Amino acid sequence: MSAPERIPPRSVTADPDPAELLARGELTVRGRIREASNAALFCTVALDGRQASCVYKPVAGERPLWDFPDGHLAGREVAAYEVSEATGWGLVPPTVLRDGPYGEGMCQLWIEVSPEAELLALVDGEEPEPGWKAIGFAEVGEGRTALLVHADDERLRRLAVLDAVINNADRKGGHLLPTADGRLYGIDHGVSFNVEDKLRTLLWGWAGEPLTPEALGVLKGLREALDGPLGERLGGLITTAETNATRARVDALLASGVHPEPGGDWPAIPWPPV
Numbered sequence: 001m002s003a004p005e006r007i008p009p010r011s012v013t014a015d016p017d018p019a020e021l022l023a024r025g026e027l028t029v030r031g032r033i034r035e036a037s038n039a040a041l042f043c044t045v046a047l048d049g050r051q052a053s054c055v056y057k058p059v060a061g062e063r064p065l066w067d068f069p070d071g072h073l074a075g076r077e078v079a080a081y082e083v084s085e086a087t088g089w090g091l092v093p094p095t096v097l098r099d100g101p102y103g104e105g106m107c108q109l110w111i112e113v114s115p116e117a118e119l120l121a122l123v124d125g126e127e128p129e130p131g132w133k134a135i136g137f138a139e140v141g142e143g144r145t146a147l148l149v150h151a152d153d154e155r156l157r158r159l160a161v162l163d164a165v166i167n168n169a170d171r172k173g174g175h176l177l178p179t180a181d182g183r184l185y186g187i188d189h190g191v192s193f194n195v196e197d198k199l200r201t202l203l204w205g206w207a208g209e210p211l212t213p214e215a216l217g218v219l220k221g222l223r224e225a226l227d228g229p230l231g232e233r234l235g236g237l238i239t240t241a242e243t244n245a246t247r248a249r250v251d252a253l254l255a256s257g258v259h260p261e262p263g264g265d266w267p268a269i270p271w272p273p274v
Helices: 018-024 073-087 154-166 213-226 229-235 240-256
Strands: 026-032 041-047 050-058 095-100 103-109 120-123 132-141 144-151 176-178 184-186
Touching: 018 041, 018 050, 018 095, 018 103, 026 050, 050 073, 073 095, 073 103, 073 154, 073 213, 073 229, 120 132, 154 176, 154 184, 154 213, 154 240, 213 229, 213 240, 229 240
Parallel strands: none
Antiparallel strands: 026 041, 041 050, 050 103, 095 103, 120 144, 132 144, 176 184
């Protein structure tokens, strides 16, 4: 299949209800996203004169994973969107589970990225400059190492909290999508919600630091929602054990009051990191 043709960009806020458009619109495949490890198709979706670009990941195109034997990655992608919406932070693009040309799959609004935004960097020295947080040292060739840093950015900090809640095992730099209007979205949440601690992320800059008052308030509201409508919606997307584990992670974050730190039983940073 050919590379995706260019579709005029659309803002996430351009449509009053992008989720309805994604769920009910006519889905047309335009090309394949070759960088994806599972089948990911670039599409347009149209309904009642409205059109948007989107990504469609059919369940039939998923590769089996030994540590995610139940359910499917598409359901976890939609579950991440549901949790994000419950926080009120809007960190995941509108995402639905629907039928498509290759069967049931995840359909997510396409996000146009601002190339000017700088969230990650490699710098010389032992400590980050003001406005940056250290991730760790990375080999850059010829025996040299450099300090990998991420921006000390409120949007990233919120995303770090969301990742801790959903137990995201794959927060790479390429999964961070800043937009020209100043928003930030995270994508590719198919390997989230595992019942075991598998948090792998580049956003370790706040590890061990107190959660913000805003984050604590959001987590309290999220915990209530998990015992209500949100928990019911997750029940149709991930397993009961995974939903219960999500409640337990929120409880643990509220009890500790701090951002989690890397554990010793699982690689802390995904590979490749970007």
